[in-house]
Amino acid sequence: MGGVAGAAPGTDGRSMVIVAFDQVQLLDVSGPLEVFTTANRYGASYDVRVVSPTGLDVHTSSGLRIGTTSRLAQLPQHVHTLLVPGRRDWQRATADRELMSLVSGLAGRARRVTSVCAGAFLLAEAGILDGRRATTHWELAPQLATAYPRVRVEPDPVFVRDGRVATSAGVTAGIDLALALVEEDHGADLAREVARQLVVFMARPGGQSQFSVRMTAQQSRHPLVRRAMDEITADPSLPRGTDALSAGLGISARHLARLFRQETGMTPGQYIDAVRVEAAQALLSSDTASVEEVAQQAGFGSSETMRRAFQHAFGVSPTVYRARFRTTAPPSASPVASLPR
Template identity: 65%
Template sequence: MAGIAPPGGRAGHAVAVVAFDGVQLLDVTGPVEVFTTANRYGADYDVRVVSASGAGVATSSGLPIGVHAGPSGLPRRLGTLLVPGRTDWRSAVADTALVELVAGLSGRAGRVASVCAGAFLLAAAGLLDGRRAATHWELAPELATAYPAVRVEADPLFVRDGEVVTSAGVSAGIDLALSLVEEDWGADVARRTARHLVVFMARPGGQAQFGAGLTPGRPRHPSVRRVMDHVAGDPAGCHTLGSLAAVGGVSARHLGRLFRDELGLTPGQYVESVRLEAARRLLDDGTGTVEEVARRAGFGSSESLRRVFQHTLGVSPTAYRTRFRTTAGSRHLVSRPPAPAGTGVTEEAGALSARG
């Protein structure tokens, strides 16, 4: 990998990146690119990719990558141990040699970080017990179930708890690495690195804006099922606690108790979550103005919709629509006049490119 200091190279802040068969390619290369790019602007990272056997690995995409060494080829003390993940985390944590590698190297590192499903390997090594941790939003419930001693947070792009830092899915490893660069070498070095890589210094919002929203299991109690179906069928309807209780055929107090027991939500929170998902679908489809989306989804006004979006997703409805409706807005095409006839040059738009 270009830009990585070879074994025996200059001594700096030693970063060991664990590689193994099935590892997600960007989990490895994203942070490595951040650290090695930061060296152009004043950082001093000595980045080594390591596997348990010292042999190269096949990544999740099928692309093989080489490594610098096995664990014995690393510096005795590490500044950072970074553990990527693989979507099939069960296979990763079942690899005893891999878990032992992570546990052993963690004792030599000043701090430990993981990307995406790498959090499962940290948990298997006992490094997340009693700590807050993040992982990919789709895997967060599985991490919480498999390792109940871990306090899983599903929304943040990365979470720091002491000297352990865990990040969300795939590209969030870049956000994580930039935060570590800033911590080690200051905001200016991190900012220049981010600009060169054409990424946000701090990405707006959290993981919730990428997630699929609330998908509660089918409740056992028929009253709760009737109410859920009623709300889902008409998100913009007038859904007061009294009217929902009437739909369920129970008292308002009993309905609230049933919702908390079955879903962990109040009826009002469930109504808001359904309306939020309805608004997201309308924004994704490009249907109407934000004010119209708010009305059709049941929020009444764009200001009410904005407050819920900011509180729940960390972004405004307008920003959400810009990011998720289409890629066309990011092309920044430059119009050019038609070329003179006979020149053999076709009319085209030139895309602006960022230069380091």
């Protein structure tokens, strides 16, 4: 069988092999698959294959059955990119000897090896992540670190690259990683066309956090903290401080600060700064607003204050961050070698 909307087998197209297996998360497979096949519409030459350990169709975790497009014997000898998705019950996946044999064998033939979400556990089980930086879904990161102590687990980033290996966070982060690979192979312009076609954000850099600071409010159990957070996130541009927030809640500033630390690990001031940085990140995607205007709208008051906040958060200025916004590369120089072309 041929590739999925990819270059014809035998051409010089990049062979992209996606492993599928029973109870795999559907979006782990379909998200990157859509990115690569859509890229072919804009000039890429990906020969995309979906394989399973048995060569048969598989049932995903959502109950939908998906078909494979190639058997192992039909794959090219040299694979350009291997992508390994995951399943929530990762122990069952790593205990599947047939699946692990497939992953290990293909990884040895691949120029790039990547994973989505719990797929990192399969790479770790195969020894591919030993001594490397890696990430996975934030909820699974402690389990990855405990089960595979030789892996340098980073629970926060959307995706992590270390040499020829790249691992991504939960489910939709596989789309971010796939866009980054397309950009690496074919440039930012083509990757941007793919992102636009799929109606997804182009510029979620690998180093960006899996978490939105605004989601923290949903996790807080204390009603006063939630109210304070809601006020801050409703309009970050309003001049607020701990005294004003606590007065509005009818409690002391000290009590509010204590509650914030208990619930979020941050002070109210740190939370305000984080929300403003996040708001500025979104505003910097605009081609019309100046840096000074963004600083005012995000609540920083001046571009210099915003510059200091960005330097602290990302190690770059807002201007440099904006310049990188339309690509998938991290906003600061990474000490980790990029994936080979």
